[in-house]
Amino acid sequence: MDPLIFLSLVIFLPTLGAIGLLAFNSKAVDAMRFYSLIVTIVTLLLTFQMWTEFNPDIAGLQAGGKAIDAANPVSAEWISGWKINYSLGYDGISLPLVLLTSFISVFACMASWSIKKLHKGYFILFLLLESGMLGVFLSLDFFLFYVFWEVMLLPMYFLIGIWGGPRKEYAAIKFFLYTLAGSVLMLIAMLMFYFAGDTFSLPELAQLGQGRHPSGATMDNWSQLTAFTLLFIGFAIKIPTFPFHTWLPDAHVEAPTPISMILAGVLLKMGGYGILRIAFPLCPHGAHVAANWLVAIGVISIIYGAFAALAQTDFKRLVAYSSVSHMGYVVLGMGVWQISQDGSFDHWSMGMNGAMFQMLGHGVSSAGMFFMVGVIYDRVHHRDLNQFGGLAGKMPLYAGLSAGLFFAGLGLPGLCGFIGEIFVVLSAWNKSAVLAIVAAGGVILTAGYILWTMQRVFLGPEYKGPHGEEITPINAREATVGFVLLATAILLGVYPSIMFDMMRGSMALLVESLEQGYQVAEQAVNGTASLTK
């Protein structure tokens, strides 16, 4: 099949499913649930097909097993007067995230059984959200990326605002406002790039920023720095890093369980993906200048998130802050731009690969953690950590699965969280030993709050909180979700090559092109011939 059509199908199958849902009777709740589940599973199968077609030897962008270049442009004209095209494609950076998206969506859909009202609207919005997420990861045109990025906000607002917890209205509007503010900054940067390069195509803009655009045009250093700052703030709000993270605890806590899973599992990764796909390649000089700031922000996020999590008494809020902390590793890994002693990019590559893997691992483990919190919340309708206890006795399977998933969040070796953290911390050592030690200290704090939480919730002789009689053992649906997520976490932990093989080539290409782009920019400032337009 024509790769453009295939990729469009992957993106828009959930939308078609949502349109199909309109025909359902509002009272046919189970029919709608299974229908949505089938739609998400079919999307997952389609993304597996993408995986089989993926050619790891092609480091750059590809689709359908062939590289994307002038001979094989996977795009269609959209707004020709502005040179906006409908371009799709993926590489080793976006494919794992696409797989993560469809994977988590299946399990979020399975978790959606706990939604109690207005099911039709819920599943329509849920499927539209999945389309938006897939579109963000697959689009290669800046405008298309922006449209999908913003399109996600609309269903999210309603999903949090209608089916959320007690403070849902506040959380939903806060989420919307923060993200929109970041998006407007991104819009200004997008305009800067369009007028510098007369194109919206991300590969071409990357050429522009790295000084190897065929027409000889470049972005001068000042513009690059401005654009990078604007873009970074926009993406940092999404990741979220300190100090733009304040929307996250509210949104995560008030959102219903499946939406929290998607929020933590996928949406946060979009910030990181945006930096890798857009902010870094398009502004290499700006990125280099800001690299130290990135490292600092990453470390602060790690420590701040961990300390904040330690102080929480709300179970879900604790997991939310742990997300802030874990995503700090991502930012740290991306910022360790430093050539190693032997002149190679090995440590930096390790950091980038680690950051990428951390995104995947955190996606799985945090989705799992939120799901487990949701399981117990569905039963006892509270999340107060001080009123839990003794759940291991009443719900043994649940306790076991939760233990596994929480250990994955902790970064226990053998599970997915460890790989990302260790690579990031090791690469940080090359950049600055002090910061690496501080980051490693974050691991200890993480262990602290997670183990303490597990002790408070699962261990202990008896359950002293409200609704004790509602605690029933985990049912088959919930157990399935838990098992599969835990199995994935273990798989990623013991066999990380399954992901690393995918991303290695593209990461290496990214790292090399960034360094070359920076060299070109430096030469333009200090060197002989000026290449700027």
Place this chain on the structure above:
Amino acid sequence: MFSNLLEQLIAETTLTSLCHFVPELALSATIVVLLLLRLCWSIDRWIPAYVTALAGALVALGFSGFQLLNLLDGRGELSSARVEVNGGETSLRVASDVQTVRIVSGASDEVAINPGEIIVTVSGGDGAASVGAVLTFLNGDAAQKTLKESGQRLCAVMLAGSAETKLPKDGISATLESHQHFGGLLVFDQFGAFVRGLLALFLVLMIALTVLTGIPDAEDGPDFYTLLFGATIGMMLMASANHLLIFFLGIEMASVPSYVMVGFLKGRRESSEAAFKYVVYGAGAAGVMLYGISLLCGLLGTASIPEVSVQLGAMLSGDGFSTAEARTALLAVLMVFVGLAFKLSLVPFHFWCPDAFEGASAEVAGFLSVASKGAAFALLVRFSLALTGGIEVASDTLAGVGVAIGVIAALTVTFGNLAAYGQSNIKRLLAYSTIAHAGYMLMAVSALIVIQAAGSGVAGFDVAGNSERCVEGLLFYLFVYLFMNLGAFAVVALIRNETFSEDIDSYNGIGWECPVLCSCMAICMFSLVGLPPFGGFWGKLVIFASLFQAGHIHWFLWVLLVIAGLNTVFSLFYYVRVLKAMFIRPRAEGARRVDILPSMGNYALLIAIPVLLLGLLPNSVTELARTVSRALFE
């Protein structure tokens, strides 16, 4: 002698001028028919007024659409030469039934254009050699050509059929003559035709809405539609104005029926108060504007807008005018802007807007917020181009005028958005939103003025392209604004018929009782914020892009860009508040169940789906806006 005069008058008007203004004529005829039907045998008891009104509006829409298409294709008397510079190559596209291409070198002011002919002016370089080069190229074409040479001019090169001929890039430009009618009072060009088509389309949708909501009732029907049509004719005149008299008359003709329409619900106290405030403000602003026009006309010695442009250019470069006169002229221009600012409800002349909207019925408020803004912006664009068109070198005074307008735009947007926060009445909220959107559109005009005034002073700046982008953004924004604002007001009107309330709190929980209507409201609200994938986003993007480019000339426009972005974020809060009430809040206890007929839902979908389509596929409309805006600059 009289018979000669009469014959000349009839020949000129009926053959050319009237043909171009058929939509206005159709609307006038409909007014006459409406009144006749009422007077003669009370036929309006059997044929409701809206039938006549709808028929007349559809006829006007058909004609204006037909004329716009004609203009775009280049059929009819208007020439269609468009010279595109494409990476160093010039190409000349000739429409299918254009018979003659006249190539003229040297000065071309006195060249008269004949029907079915286009003129290609060759300037720069070696005139004769360039023309020769052109002819060499054309000679190579398979079509048959005849050459006649007389002195410096080469004429009558005939090309049969449609031909796209590549010409060498040697300073070739094409002139696009627009027709002035009625002694230079009105102008008929693509820009005017586009705005006119927009107004006609809006009129049709508006009448459909009044049929659905049942305002006006049967005996007031002819009156209401007469006023509506009269206002629309005035607005169409505003869009085609070429003379300061029509400038004033058009504004007045659009405003006076609006005064009455605001107060149309005679029994309501708020309506009468709103109409009274509106008429007092409006008449005052019009008077001030007229005084300004009188001073401007008198000082410059002409009332025709193109000549005003020339004289202003002379005045700014200092020849023939004293500084006292220049200062008075500036004062006069300011007073004219006061009148336009009132019509556009810009700060600080916006006070009538919330009251008028709250007092009027939702349909009339919708009409005021879209149609009068659209026509006023068209007029403002023409006036701004007249201001800046006559200068040859970059003028800092005029750039300062542009920046001042930008300051007003920033104030308007910020004030509109902030004041909307505290509103509990949906119509007042939409009134403040209208004020804010007028501010966004004004930013495009401010960028236009700055680019036109001082663009030539910046090296490597594409003045024409960026000016076109400003107007393109404004026109696209107007187009999508028509739908999204009308959609919002239509939903308000339809819900008001069921709940008898316009408080936002009365909307609690309605979303799940009439999902179609409220989804359309959601689409319109999100589009008003400027979120993809809706049309409002593309409109804002083009305006932001034009602000960004104009910022290269004057840094203030970058500040304006940031203000616009911030305000987009601010505005989210109050638009979403409406949706929050509809979807998130639970329905009040014992509230009346809202039943919306399928026809109403279909109408709302008819308005909301274009908003979505314009966001997903803006290409055709944005290209149309671009083509139309080119007509202003040639």
Place this chain on the structure above:
Amino acid sequence: MTEIPLNSVLWVGAILFVCGVICMTTKRNGIGVLMGVELVLNGANINFVAFSRYGKLGLDGQVIALFVIVLAAAEAAVAIAIALNFYNNHLTIDVDQGDTLRG
């Protein structure tokens, strides 16, 4: 008879304009405000005729003045009708009494 200079006529027009503006802004009676509007419009008319007679405006000015007279009449008729409607509802013609709608 000596010619009246252009400036004098313009001054008359300006005085009418200023009187009209003062009337519009300070009168409490609604009809008074409308009278102010008429003064402003006629001040502009005098300007038009003056420039037509003394300046380069030619016939345009006088034609414009005629149009403005007609328009002022129409506008006055409409405005008084609206004022009458206001009176029917509020039983007063005092503009300050209209405060149901928050300004």
